[in-house]
Amino acid sequence: MKKRANFLFIEKQDDVYTVSMTPELQDDIGTVGFVEFVDEDNVKKDDPILNLEASKTVLEAYSPLTGKIVERNDKAVSEPALLNSAKTEENWLIKLSDVDEAEFNQLEDA
Amino acid sequence: MLNQEDRLDYLIRYLLEEKPNGQELAQSELNSMDEKFELFRGLCNVREAKLVSDEFIETQDAFLTEWNHDRKITRLDDLQPVQSQIYLWKGDITTLAVDAIVNAANSRLLGCTQANHDCIDNIIHTRAGVQLRLACDEIMTEQGRMEAAGKAKLTDSYNLPSSYVIHTVGPFIDERGVSPIKEQLLASCYSSCLKLADEQGLDTIAFCCIATGEFNFPNERAAEIAIQTVKEYLSKYKSKLNVIFNVFSEEDLTIYENLLVNE
Numbered sequence: 001m002k003k004r005a006n007f008l009f010i011e012k013q014d015d016v017y018t019v020s021m022t023p024e025l026q027d028d029i030g031t032v033g034f035v036e037f038v039d040e041d042n043v044k045k046d047d048p049i050l051n052l053e054a055s056k057t058v059l060e061a062y063s064p065l066t067g068k069i070v071e072r073n074d075k076a077v078s079e080p081a082l083l084n085s086a087k088t089e090e091n092w093l094i095k096l097s098d099v100d101e102a103e104f105n106q107l108e109d110a
Numbered sequence: 111m112l113n114q115e116d117r118l119d120y121l122i123r124y125l126l127e128e129k130p131n132g133q134e135l136a137q138s139e140l141n142s143m144d145e146k147f148e149l150f151r152g153l154c155n156v157r158e159a160k161l162v163s164d165e166f167i168e169t170q171d172a173f174l175t176e177w178n179h180d181r182k183i184t185r186l187d188d189l190q191p192v193q194s195q196i197y198l199w200k201g202d203i204t205t206l207a208v209d210a211i212v213n214a215a216n217s218r219l220l221g222c223t224q225a226n227h228d229c230i231d232n233i234i235h236t237r238a239g240v241q242l243r244l245a246c247d248e249i250m251t252e253q254g255r256m257e258a259a260g261k262a263k264l265t266d267s268y269n270l271p272s273s274y275v276i277h278t279v280g281p282f283i284d285e286r287g288v289s290p291i292k293e294q295l296l297a298s299c300y301s302s303c304l305k306l307a308d309e310q311g312l313d314t315i316a317f318c319c320i321a322t323g324e325f326n327f328p329n330e331r332a333a334e335i336a337i338q339t340v341k342e343y344l345s346k347y348k349s350k351l352n353v354i355f356n357v358f359s360e361e362d363l364t365i366y367e368n369l370l371v372n373e
Contacts, residue, residue, distance in 0.1 A: 007290075007291050007294075024289065024290070024291060025291060027286070027289075028289050028291045028292065034255070034256075036255060051255055051258060053217075053255065053256050056282060056284065057217075057259055057281065057282060057295075058217040058255075058256045058257060058258045058259060058279070059258050059259060059295075060258040060260070060261065
């Protein structure tokens with residue numbers, strides 16, 4: 001199941017929720033040149049999860065859900081333009097666990 | 111005691127001497143105060159964030175204090191609210207003696223670096239003094255990355271009549287126009303500034319028309335977002351802040367009047 005919130009996609013697979021870029025966000029910010037994830041693992045909905053410096057804007061992205069960050073797309077730190085890719089395998093940001101499924105279900109369908 | 115022209119001469123000499131090929135910029139004889147002032151302003155605009163002598167600061171502060179106060183200064187008491195806690199005022203934001211004025215910054219957050227550029231970031235930094243760029247540089251060095259759109263940072267206002275400057279970076283609108291993301295970023299600019307002002311215990315904040323200048327946000331839509339965000343914030347958080355919408359152009363005055371007064 002795929003949802004959207006805070007201009008990001010969230011895909012649920014078992015108990016892991018993968019947060020990735022939407023095409024609208026990619027179009028709006030332009031080519032990404034710098035990515036920095038927050039160090040904090042436990043995030044609440046709307047807490048910052050990463051900072052992006054792109055050709056058209058500098059942006060802080062906010063978590064669409066409360067949960068625990070179990071994985072970050074570290075490859076995007078060394079190769080930021082991956083976040084401009086159309087493929088979720090490349091443009092994902094973080095993976096969350098410990099998410100309240102009801103909160104996820106309430107989000108807008110993608 | 112030095113007069114204003116003596117002070118300007120000293121400041122220009124100092125700024126030229128610290129530049130590697132500064133003397134070339136000196137051009138021909140500068141005769142009028144206006145010409146001297148424009149050179150001083152341009153040199154400050156392009157000056158990097160680096161240490162400056164105490165004597166320079168002292169002379170600059172004396173010059174700017176007199177120059178900034180040699181105009182009509184406006185306080186909250188001089189204005190009438192158009193709605194509860196909300197004021198509309200047309201004029202130069204650097205003449206406002208209120209707790210905080212909002213600066214429409216860019217993501218480097220160091221002030222406009224284009225000599226004598228006619229933007230709000232330029233005039234706020236010029237009239238505040240070179241200390242403002244140093245203060246911003248300190249914030250940015252500590253942060254270690256560029257400033258994201260929609261956030262807010264507070265500094266002293268140095269020689270301005272206001273107490274503080276709140277710096278915020280608006281969304282830049284390109285040829286594809288306004289998008290939902292950019293609308294939300296503009297709303298975040300307003301709510302982040304209000305939140306910061308409340309955290310600091312301020313009474314009054316004056317907003318410029320964020321993102322409508324160099325950043326091309328359409329004026330009417332920007333005003334709608336500004337007013338809606340401010341009203342929602344004040345009621346949601348029961349904030350006691352007085353909010354001044356500061357407009358500079360006749361066009362923005364009409365837009366805000368239509369939205370605030372004639373609704």
